[in-house]
Amino acid sequence: MIAKFFASGGALDKAIPGFQARQPQIDMAQAVADAIKADDQLVVEAGTGTGKTFAYLVPALVSGKKTIISTGSKNLQEQLFHRDLPLMTDALGFTGLVSLLKGRSNYLCLDRMSRQITESHGIHSDPKLLSQLVQVRTWSSSTKTGDLGECDAIAEDSPVIPMITSTNDNCIGRECPSYEECFVVKARRKAMESDVVVVNHHLFLADLAIKETGFGELIPEAEVFIFDEAHQMPDIASQYFGQSLSSRQIQELAKDVEIGYRTEAKDMRQLQKTADRLSQAAADMRIVLGEPGFRGNWREVITSPAIQREITRLTDALDLTHEVLKLALGRSQLLDTAFERATLLKERLKRVCDTSITGYSYWYECTPRHFSLHITPLSVAEKFHEQIEQQGGSWIFTSATLAVNDDFSHFSQRLGLTPKQQFSLESPFDYEQQALLCVPRFLPEPNSVGIADRLVDMLAPVIEANNGRCFFLCTSHQMVRDLAEGFRARLDLPVLVQGETTKQKLLAEYLERGNALLVATGAFWEGVDVRGQALSCVIIDKLPFTAPDDPLLKARIEDCRLRGGDPFSQVQIPDAVITLKQGVGRLIRDKKDKGVLVICDNRLVTRPYGAVFLRSLPPIPRTRDVAGVGQFLSSVNNAVAPADHEEQHSEA
The missing domain is CATH 3.40.50.300 (P-loop containing nucleotide triphosphate hydrolases)
Structure with a gap:
């Protein structure tokens, strides 16, 4: 049928x-x-x-x-x-x-936009943000969906987006004056039908x-x-299935309390004071938690006197906010909703600080501006x-x-x-003819001192001979930085680096240049589709085992042990195999694609578990000779340039 x-x-x-x-x-x-x-x-x-x-x-x-x-x-x-x-x-x-439904943070909130425009005409206004708000307001009169992804006036990472979208916590629902025009409500009604x-x-x-x-x-x-x-x-x-509390939620609550004071309760100066105190408490906690880009064990750091002090300050600030908002109940829907959020955040903070409850991993994460505290079920x-x-x-x-x-x-x-x-x-691709896998000889041990310099020396000639057209996928941000520095000093080709601009812009520049090396981590291991000879070499720095101090991994290892299993073979190896398969999948995207995959990790051939990785990969011919890589790429590049690939639907 x-x-x-x-x-x-x-x-x-x-x-x-x-x-x-x-x-x-x-x-x-x-x-x-x-x-x-x-x-x-x-x-x-x-x-x-x-x-x-x-x-x-x-x-x-x-x-x-x-x-x-x-x-x-x-x-x-x-x-x-x-x-x-x-x-x-x-x-x-x-x-x-047929309908498309995204999370509410993708849709313009008309009520929050109008409040922000009123607020941004005040003494604290930022002309750039006001200009973006005005552009969004112009767009809002013509959009049918309210999906900010369709608004060209603002970048996907614009700081204005959280100000003009709602969250589960701050949406005022049917009490909202714009409820009937609400884009989230419209999208959900359409989805229901x-x-x-x-x-x-x-x-x-x-x-x-x-x-x-x-x-x-x-x-x-x-x-x-x-x-x-x-x-x-x-x-x-x-x-x-866990719970989390973030400084972003706290800062957004503080911002709404401030807007409530400026627009609807101007006689309650204590609203401004409590908003400032709440915002400061969140900022102080962020500083004490340390370096950005780090996931740490919350159960361990919560014992530190400095952290305990900041938790007390944050708890006191939330308690004060709660009491002041209680006095403002009935003054405005915005402040009434803020009272409910303050109650919720107080409970969340209490829960994430009770690390005695078993069956969960307790961890925290820092970005340059924010922190988040998480409790995650072990299974x-x-x-x-x-x-x-x-x-x-x-x-x-x-x-x-x-x-x-x-x-x-x-x-x-x-x-x-x-x-x-x-x-x-079974894949339709002929990996025997289309690809070559190289695990180079004489590789330094993973994580050894100066490994980035050794990899630059070994692989710069290959990248040069291929005229760029290469992804170097790394397992850490530090390796991205070290390799980028090395290759920029060594190569005359453009070296594009993740983190220096958005993923979309980086990919667009890579395709436009046509001879670039892109050095990247996590986000580029999957969901990136570059067809044809624009990408004919993918290099991976080492087997992508998750860092052993990652709190989520620790939790799953603990859960595996409790069940009497072997965490290395049942958790760590399978995770790394799936990630490696995603990275390898960047290379051959089409029946006409050809290219080389280089994995710079001796463990593929020296450790018994290397066989599990190799058996999980497509049937690609293998070599240990880097010179062989150059020859294969030369033969590919010297072949008659294939006709330009049209957008094919065979993928779908």
């Missing part, structure tokens, strides 16, 4: 120029259709080029059941909604309603965990749940399984990286899944 849509002369063949069905794609589509029909769970690993998007969209659309599709990021969400779904709905003649709703994992899991008002009803109504880039689900689920398997049982319906999980050595238990057990079927699809 499902196969006919993919057959020669079928619906997809007629609608998509050059469409060619592949057996693995048909097998996946059939398995998805069976799971939907029987309300089963299904886990499918489908590598790049197997066509997994169409393989789950076709059976979902023809099933007639309400479907939620969740993706790993907002970028993928938009690609699915704006590119792949319209193509499929046209091909299949699907007439149902739709047959297919595209969300992302963060939104889906936030909803599952807290049943956010107005959206919690959406998910029980669905009968089919499909998760693309599903390998991210266990870690994201951990975040949402989410029971909670997630419980939710699946309550919701019913069919649950389908797919990604290019789910199996470790053809075994899916690492993924399935973390989410408490009991799938009827779990299998891998």
Whole structure:
């Protein structure tokens, strides 16, 4: 039945120029259709080029059941909604309603925007922010969705965004004067009426965990749940089944108290004082917590007298805010909501500081301006399984990286899944001809002193001979900095570095230059699609084991031990294998792509567990000779330049 849509002369063949069905794609589509029909769970690993998007969209659309599709990021969400779904709905003649739903922080809040514009005309106004606010207000009169991603006037990381969007904590709901025009309410109403709703994992899991008002009803109504880039689900689920408190939440509360004073309760000067004190207490705690970019063990640092002192100050500031807001109750909806938030944040602070409760990891994280305190359950398997049982319906999980050595238990057990079927699809790429894997000889030990200099000396000639066109993926920010410095001193080619601008701008500049080396970490290991010879060399500094002092990893190791398992083979190796597979996946994105993968870690060949990594990778020919890498790249570069790649839908 499902196969006919993919057959020669079928619906997809007629609608998509050059469409060619592949057996693995048909097998996946059939398995998805069976799971939907029987309300089963299904886990499918489908590598790049197997066509997994169409393989789950076709059976979902023809099933007639309400479907939620969740993706790993907002970028993928938009690609699915704006590119792949319209193509499929046209091909299949699907007439149902399709909608895109993001988290509330993506939508303009009309009430908060008008308050900010009033506030920014005061003595403290920043002309640049006021200019952006005016541009957003102009855009707001023409937008239908209120999705700030569509507003070209402001950058995605603009500091104005948190000021003009609402959070779960500060939304005043039906009491809001702009409730009927609210873009979040409109988006959610549309989602409630739709047959297919595209969300992302963060939104889906936030909803599952807290049943956010107005959206919690959406998910029980669905009968089919499909998760693309599903390998991210266990870690994201951990975040949402725990609790957290951040300086951003505290600062936003302080800001709203200040706005309430300036606009609606000008006779209550103590509101301004309490807002200043709250803001200062959060800033002082951030300074005491130390370096940015660091995840630490909260259970350990909370014993320090300096931290205890700041917790007391923060607690006192929240208590004072709570008491002052109690006096202002009934003065304005903004201040009434702020009172509820102060109550909630007081409770959260108390909870995250009670580290005696077992079964959780207690950790903190610092960015240059903010800190966040977290408690995360050691395992989410029971909670997630419980939710699946309550919701019913069919649950389908797919990604290019789910199996470790053809075994899916690492993924399935973390989410408490009991799938009827779990299998891998064979890739259509000819890795034997298209790629070469090199683990160079004479490598220094990972983490040894001066390793970045050695890698620069060894690999600069390869990068030079390839005229750039290379990603160097690192496992730490420090290695990114060290390698960037070394390569900039050594190469005449452009060296682009993650952190110096946004991910989107960096990628755009890489493609525009055509001869660059991009040195990056985390964000570039997955979700980046560079096809053709623009990227013909991917170098990885070492096997991507998570840092042993990472508090989340420590928690999972503790949980594994409590269950009588071996944490290294059951937690650390599988995690690193999945991450490595994601990094390797950047290289070959198309049937015509060719390139070299260099992994600078002897452990792949000297340690017994190296075999687990190698068996989990595609069947790429291997060498230990760096000179062989140069020869392979020369042969690729000397070949007749392939015709420019058109945007192909074979990926989908």
